[in-house]
Amino acid sequence: MRVQVRVQEQPFDAGAEVEAIARGDAGTGAVVSFVGRVRADTADAPGGPVSRLTLEHYPGMTEKALSAIVAEAQTRWELRAVTVIHRVGALAPGEAIVLAAVAGAHRAAAFAACEFIVDRLKTRAPFWKRERTAQGERWVEARAEDAQAAGRWD
Amino acid sequence: MRVQVRVQEQPFDAGAEVEAIARGDAGTGAVVSFVGRVRADTADAPGGPVSRLTLEHYPGMTEKALSAIVAEAQTRWELRAVTVIHRVGALAPGEAIVLAAVAGAHRAAAFAACEFIVDRLKTRAPFWKRERTAQGERWVEARAEDAQAAGRWD
Amino acid sequence: MIRVLYFARLREAVGTGEESLALPPGVEDVAGLTAYLRTRGPRWDEALGGGPAPVLVAVNQTVVAPRARVADGDEVAFFPPVTGG
Amino acid sequence: MIRVLYFARLREAVGTGEESLALPPGVEDVAGLTAYLRTRGPRWDEALGGGPAPVLVAVNQTVVAPRARVADGDEVAFFPPVTGG
Numbered sequence: 001m002r003v004q005v006r007v008q009e010q011p012f013d014a015g016a017e018v019e020a021i022a023r024g025d026a027g028t029g030a031v032v033s034f035v036g037r038v039r040a041d042t043a044d045a046p047g048g049p050v051s052r053l054t055l056e057h058y059p060g061m062t063e064k065a066l067s068a069i070v071a072e073a074q075t076r077w078e079l080r081a082v083t084v085i086h087r088v089g090a091l092a093p094g095e096a097i098v099l100a101a102v103a104g105a106h107r108a109a110a111f112a113a114c115e116f117i118v119d120r121l122k123t124r125a126p127f128w129k130r131e132r133t134a135q136g137e138r139w140v141e142a143r144a145e146d147a148q149a150a151g152r153w154d
Numbered sequence: 155m156r157v158q159v160r161v162q163e164q165p166f167d168a169g170a171e172v173e174a175i176a177r178g179d180a181g182t183g184a185v186v187s188f189v190g191r192v193r194a195d196t197a198d199a200p201g202g203p204v205s206r207l208t209l210e211h212y213p214g215m216t217e218k219a220l221s222a223i224v225a226e227a228q229t230r231w232e233l234r235a236v237t238v239i240h241r242v243g244a245l246a247p248g249e250a251i252v253l254a255a256v257a258g259a260h261r262a263a264a265f266a267a268c269e270f271i272v273d274r275l276k277t278r279a280p281f282w283k284r285e286r287t288a289q290g291e292r293w294v295e296a297r298a299e300d301a302q303a304a305g306r307w308d
Numbered sequence: 309m310i311r312v313l314y315f316a317r318l319r320e321a322v323g324t325g326e327e328s329l330a331l332p333p334g335v336e337d338v339a340g341l342t343a344y345l346r347t348r349g350p351r352w353d354e355a356l357g358g359g360p361a362p363v364l365v366a367v368n369q370t371v372v373a374p375r376a377r378v379a380d381g382d383e384v385a386f387f388p389p390v391t392g393g
Numbered sequence: 394m395i396r397v398l399y400f401a402r403l404r405e406a407v408g409t410g411e412e413s414l415a416l417p418p419g420v421e422d423v424a425g426l427t428a429y430l431r432t433r434g435p436r437w438d439e440a441l442g443g444g445p446a447p448v449l450v451a452v453n454q455t456v457v458a459p460r461a462r463v464a465d466g467d468e469v470a471f472f473p474p475v476t477g478g
Contacts, residue, residue, distance in 0.1 A: 013169075013173070014169075014172055014173060014185075015167075015168075015169030015170055015171075015172045015173035016169055017169075018168055018169045018172050018187065018189065019167070019168060019169035022191065022248075023248075024248070025248070026192075026193060026194035026195055026247040026248045027193060027194070027195045028191055028193070029190065029191055029192075029193040030188065030189070030190055030191070031168075031187075031188070031189040031191070032186070032187070032188050032189075032268075033172065033185075033186070033187050034184065034185070034186050034261065034264075034265070035172065035184070035185040035186075036183065036184055036261065036478050037176065037182055037183055037184070037185070038180075038183075039180060039181060039182070039183040039259065040180035040181070041180055041181045055477065056400060056401050057477070058398070058400055058451075058454070058470060058472065060454055061451060061454035061455075061470070064454050064455075065454075086477060086478075093180040094176075094177075094178070094179070094180045097477075097478065098477070098478050105193065107188065107190065107272060108299075108303065110188075111188070111265070111268075111269050114186075114265075115265050118261060118478060121477060121478045122475070122476075122477065122478040123474075123475065124456070124475065125475060125477050125478070126400065126451075126470075126472060126475055126477075127475055127476065127477020127478070128400060128401035128402075128472070128473065128475060128476050128477070129476045129477065130401075139401055139402045139473070139476075140476045141476070142473070142474035142475065142476050143476075145262075146478075149262065190393050209392065210315060210316050211392070212313070212315055212366075212369070212385060212387065214369055215366060215369035215370075215385070218369050218370075219369075240392060240393075251392075251393065252392070252393050272393060275392060275393045276390070276391075276392065276393040277389075277390065278371070278390065279390060279392050279393070280315065280366070280385075280387060280390055280392075281390055281391065281392025281393070282315060282316035282317075282387070282388065282390060282391050282392070283391045283392065284316075293316055293317045293388070293391075294391045295391070296388070296389035296390065296391050297391075300393075
């Protein structure tokens with residue numbers, strides 16, 4: 001299986017990654033991808049529209065945690081390729097934060113594995129978001145829904 | 155909501171569509187996409203490797219059926235944009251047959267809606283596949299798994 | 309007159325993709341039209357329901373049940389289960 | 394010596410991102426190390442477990458339970474629940 005895990009400050013091209021993940025592999029019948037983006041107009045943002053998001057992470061552990069999540073996905077489903085890219089540093093609204101793309105022979109496995117990877121990443125990979133709004137900066141709180149979503153896979 | 159439904163003979167650029175679907179929309183937090191591709195090395199192909207796939211459709215009804223599926227997805231989930239593109243005519247192994255991309259504020263709705271659209275498309279949109287192998291051409295049989303997958307949403 | 313369309317395997321079996329025909333006397337629904345078409349010969353009979361393969365019918369581009377009405381001016385399509393995506 | 398790291402809200406609360414320290418006498422596990430660090434003052438006490446916010450601990454880059462052993466040479470990290478993705 002082809003696995004690509006990257007943590008980077010630079011923007012990435014989600015479209016190019018989706019195009020590339022199964023290139024030349026005539027055994028891939030399904031590619032499912034998830035792109036998480038910085039939302040500005042969050043109705044639930046206490047301080048109003050978000051003007052900037054900063055992502056801190058734990059260098060070293062981050063790559064290890066992401067690779068462990070991908071490895072667990074491989075043991076659960078038949079996959080042909082996985083790409084996970086996560087940005088760190090300062091991001092503007094509309095920018096992509098994370099990409100998880102999964103290629104498989106069939107769609108059911110590709111859908112499940114992609115959602116699994118994203119759910120796990122949100123609760124197990126050491127990233128922390130800080131939002132800037134008109135009222136200043138604050139650390140984003142962990143969401144109970146994310147813990148719940150991740151719990152489905154236990 | 156921005157809806158784009160296309161049925162075309164020409165290849166499409168799945169990556170470009172994934173990049174474009176939420177461009178300029180700072181309210182999109184999640185983009186989930188599915189790309190279905192022509193597999194050559196299907197273990198279950200009775201006639202050996204597939205060298206060509208030909209897609210017939212019902213012009214007029216096809217677009218109507220796809221639009222109805224997207225409209226139903228909109229009633230079930232909060233979505234910000236949907237793109238569905240399906241090719242017809244002759245395709246080679248490795249080529250993309252279909253793209254379903256969904257943009258939403260949150261990922262749970264985007265994942266569910268994308269899978270719903272693909273499941274429904276596979277059982278309700280009037281497309282028929284014909285495979286060419288070394289043993290000749292044959293119409294692809296409908297799969298019981300597809301009916302089952304679509305039944306989950308009833 | 310009604311317009312009748314055939315797709316994929318069915319199109320090949322009956323040897324045509326499209327025809328126009330006057331609604332036969334007494335035919336008021338999909339089941340009646342299907343029964344009429346099946347009398348055209350063994351290939352028609354088998355393709356439209358006498359064989360093992362299931363057949364779907366759309367009236368004016370919406371899939372319907374056998375009891376659905378068919379009226380003058382309608383477009384009726386016969387086809388096998390779909391396999392796109 | 395052990396290496397101790399603090400991230401995000403915790404890093405800001407204790408005022409440092411990283412330190413090296415000799416494993417204090419009697420400290421053998423994560424719970425013992427946490428208790429020791431909390432004695433450094435009210436800010437440390439609150440940040441590392443005395444406050445309302447949950448704290449996660451990783452030893453050598455794997456999240457562990459309070460009873461996990463800590464030994465000389467280890468890297469121990471304290472951080473809040475993660476919010477990436």
